Amino acid sequence: MDTTVSVSAEPEKKPPTLFERLLINRNYAFMWVGMATSRLGNVVFDTALLLWVATTLARNAPWSAFAVGALIFIPQIVALLMGTFAGVLVDRWDKRRTLLWMDGARIFIVLALIPASGLFHLPFPSGSDIATFFQMGCAFFILILLGCCDPFVNPALLILLYDIVPEDDLPRAFGRGQVLNNLGTIVGPPLAAGIFFTLGIQWCIFFNAASFLVSFLNFMLIRPERNAQKEEVKAEQGAKEEKKAGFVHELVEGLRFVGGNGVLIAVGVSLSLIALGAGGLNTLNLFFATDNLHATPDIYVYLDVLYGIGAIIGALTVGPWVQKKLGVMSGFCIPGIVTGLLLFTYARLDNVYAGFIVLFFVGVSQATFYVSFGPLLLKVTPRKLIGRANAVIGQLSTFAGMISIGLASVLVTSPLHNKHLTLPGFTLGPIDTIFMVVGLLALTSGIQAMATFNDYKLVDKQEETPAEKSSENEDVSQPLISYVGRPGWLSTKKRQAAICLVGFLVCLLIILPVAFIAPSSTAATVTMSYGHPATGETIEGMECASTVATRQQLRTHLTLYVNGHMAALPTGIGIVSPKQPGVRALASNGNLYCLYPLHVFEADNIIHADLPDTRTYTLGQFFSVWGQPLSRTQIADYKADAGKQLKFVVFDGKGNEINYTGDPGALSLEEHKTIVVLYNSPDVHPTPFTDWNGL
Structure with missing residues (x-):
């Protein structure tokens, strides 16, 4: 029937x-x-x-x-x-x-x-x-x-x-x-x-x-x-809640299980190492795109777009295919190794289009990594402990991510700030150094997982009987994996710890020389004089406005060397304000608050061109706002003569040197352009400025 x-x-x-x-x-x-x-x-x-x-x-x-x-x-x-x-x-x-x-x-x-x-x-x-x-x-x-x-x-x-x-x-x-x-x-x-x-x-x-x-x-x-079946499920869940021994007991039970499961330990370490690098990558990628890849901030967002497209493709096609062909364990550890190599390559790039390609494949690899995480967790964890195991591993990776964000911000702000270490064949700057470390952490995560998984074999859950699965007395400590590694001079956990230790040591060997040996690219020892700055009047067609203009925004670096020493522009050029704490204004005129289109906010020699129109503005206009002379034979208080040469070197936004012999006042202010002024500094070899910090 x-x-x-x-x-x-x-x-x-x-x-x-x-x-x-x-x-x-x-x-x-x-x-x-x-x-x-x-x-x-x-x-x-x-x-x-x-x-x-x-x-x-x-x-x-x-x-x-x-x-x-x-x-x-x-x-x-x-x-x-x-x-x-x-x-x-x-x-x-x-x-x-x-x-x-x-x-x-x-x-x-x-x-x-x-x-x-x-x-x-x-x-x-x-x-x-x-x-x-x-x-x-x-x-x-x-x-x-x-x-x-x-x-x-x-x-x-x-x-x-x-x-x-x-x-x-x-x-x-x-x-x-x-x-x-x-x-x-x-x-x-x-x-x-x-x-x-x-x-x-x-x-x-x-x-x-x-x-x-x-x-x-x-x-x-x-x-x-709300059908009857769901109400029944809720009633059963309520009955089980009354039998629980308490929150602390369940938490300890979950911690013990994760701590005693070699595969879950490797999974937690991998996710934590990935998160330890991902926080720095997410925090500094805007600055890397503008400083190293020479991308404008509006182009930067497309790096995320390419990453997202790669992640979708990885989640829908590559991830399932890798799991089917190689198994869930290999599908988890191989993407970590691939991601590490890709990010290490990304750190050495200087072209935004190459960055698009690399981040696309990073998205594919990372999606494959996370697609494998869920099935692997379910395969090695009893059903009643899945939530707690996932929570423990999730908290570890979250804390690692928070540490990464804080550590990356501190490193790039203090010990690595404006540091550049020149080595045969390449240069290490602050952000690309951190990104190389990010790649090494991902590589370490994959290698330690692979070294651990080689000693374990998954037990098929389907071999369990329904009675075993639903038993109230299920032994939660019983692993769903079996140890198949052969005893050797180094146990699985010791080998895992050794791999992580070597990875961290290599990361330190990359960071420490840049932090403590490399010279700062902005260590100015000479301060230019204040001159006679504009106090609110119209200067060469430029009005002093009460708000920052946004029609066109450009950043140009004016690198000054005087007698072989780097010189600093005074902060507050182009800013008019009453003298008061917290306001860096070079000029003052009663209670007037205003800002010229060309100005300097910080002690970084960056000329900010926040313009109300699309005209081309020049270095000569900036010196007019500053109130200092500029010509082929004089800059501010420094005049060239037979024994003291005045030379101008220009680099475009991509770092290419331009031979300029014309009037320096006619030099156009362009995005990420570097104008180098050498007064009596024949031994200085000028380089383009790169520390735009996301501007």
Whole structure:
């Protein structure tokens, strides 16, 4: 009778529609649209904040890398502090209502940044340290508030997904979520750059707020179905909760299992080493793209696009193929080795198009790595310990990522700042040195995993009987792997530790010479005189405005050598303000606050050309604002004569030397151009300036 029913029911089953194949059901469709819009809004907002801090607020300040690192670091530390607290509350609250509250709150939190974005007049002089730190403080405070919302959103989404999607369709739902993340990475950064550079940071803020509004409306339309089967599952889960020995006991149980499982130890070490490098890569990649790859900030975002395309291809094709052909263990460790070699190559590049290609393959490799992580974790972990094992490994990698962000920011800001070590055949600078270390860490992660996995063999879970799988007395300490390595002079764990130690030592051997042996490229010992700076009057068609112009923004470095010693431009050239702490203005005129299109913010000899039009501005105009003479025979107070030669050397934005013998006042100010002035310095061999710090 059962057979008859089964056969007769077969033809009545309708094939899935196109909608069901793509978006599973009505509820998931609303959820997918809500997640898609809020994800895109977040990427646009995060990218715009990075561009705003790096190209406007921090400009070329020595602490700019630290500020960019803080943008990545703050959400992580807030999530760590809020994670456990939020998880408990989400379990108690209605999941859909939680998402609605979070989206509604995030709309107003994001819009709260508008008053500090420059849309309204600030009570501080434009471009001053006070204005900069006020705006950055507001941005970081908004990030903290948004970070408090995220730990509530992610678990609520996960549980709501379980409620509205049939169990058989969960893999497809999670797969579409991964594609969603990568699509946000591809579309979001260029969209953010387009909005930011054409309309300003304010419209990026409005865009993010609108995305949360769309997400809010879609979650309102979701109607979770609570059938009897799910209620029964919840009842069973509630009964099991009463039998638990307590939070601390379960935590210790999970830690013991992970600590006693050789494969999980290798997985945790690999993920931690990858995270230890990834934080520095994410923090400094903007600066690397502009300094080393000679890319403009608006081109930089396409590096993420190529990485995202590679990640999608890796997740959909390469990752499954590698697992099928080589197995899940090889699929986990080989991508680490490949990623390390690719990142080491990336650190030595000086062309942005080559960077596109390398990062595309990094995306393929990293996606293959993470696609293998989930199946490997499930294969070596009993079902009742999967959550705790994943949490332990996730916390390790999160802490490693936070350490990486802080360490990379400190290194590039202090011991490696403006350091260049010239070796036969190549030069080591601050950021490419760190990126070489990132590649070595990834390489070490893959090698130690491979050395560990060679001593273990997976036990097929399908060999277990259903009774064994559901047994209440399941031995959680029983491994789902078997040790097959032969005893030797070095055990598995000792060999693993030795590989990691060698990797760290090689990293130190790369960093230490650059930090302590290489000379600084900006160690000025001579300060140029103040001259007679403009005090607000119109100079050669340039007006002193109350706000920073954004029609055209260029950065040119003026490298000065006097009697063989590097000379520094006075800070505050082109800035007019009353004398007060926190404001670096060279000129003062009563209560007037204004900024010329050509100015110097920091003690870095970078001429900032924030222009109101598309005209070509010259070095002679800058000297007019500074109030100093400039000609073939004189610069400021230094005049050439028979025994003291005055020479000008020019490098374009890509570092190519240009032989210039004309009037120095006619030299055009161009993006990342280096103008070198040599007064009585025949032994100095000029080089192009590269430490643009993301400008």
